[in-house]
Amino acid sequence: MRHVLGTVAAAATAAACLLTATAGTAVAQDRSDRPSVPTLEKGLYAPTDLVLAVGRGADAATITVERTVTLSCAPRPSGTHPDAAAACAELKAVDGRFGDLARTSTNAMCTKQWAPVTVFATGVWEGRRVGWSTTFANGCTRDAALAKSAALAF
Incomplete structure (x- = not known):
């Protein structure tokens, strides 16, 4: 026993x-x-894998995508983004809040033409699911707002 x-x-x-x-x-x-x-x-490390896209149209769900890039920030910056290292550093500085990167420029001289351009991001930022989009009146206003953004000006 x-x-x-x-x-x-x-x-x-x-x-x-x-x-x-x-x-x-x-x-x-x-x-x-x-x-x-x-x-x-x-x-x-927490995973960071994003798809960033820009296209014509007022809604991210129905736009005609013109350009798409991938961005991975961990363990090191990589992807098809033209400047992955700068984009990851910029996103890290704002804790992945994409809206903080799109700034309205008062110096831009753009027409008031309505030809909407939408920029969106989807994926995972430091382990949490993200989805963000914003629509600009036209390409000029998009370029002005994103001129200083390494992450979103691709």
Whole structure:
């Protein structure tokens, strides 16, 4: 009977260690002959993968897309964006708030022609889902508002 109880206790301990290790938590090792289980806390980064697009039309859902780029910021800037490093730095500075990058310029001389251009972003920013779009009256007003934005002027 004592042998059976000892076997059950050993199996329960082994199962608890396996579940703990599977959950990503390091298990303390008393024996030096076994390698320690690495923790998952170091070396991880929150994913940042975005699709940025610009197109003709007043609604992001129905625009005719003219240009699309991809942008990934972790572990290092990459994608088809023409200046991924600057775009990631700019987005990091505003904590991924795209609206903070589109500024109205008072120095621009644009016509009042209504030929809507929509810019949108969708994807994941530092682990959280994002979706953003804004519509400009025409290409001139878009260029004026995004002239200083590395992330959105592509």
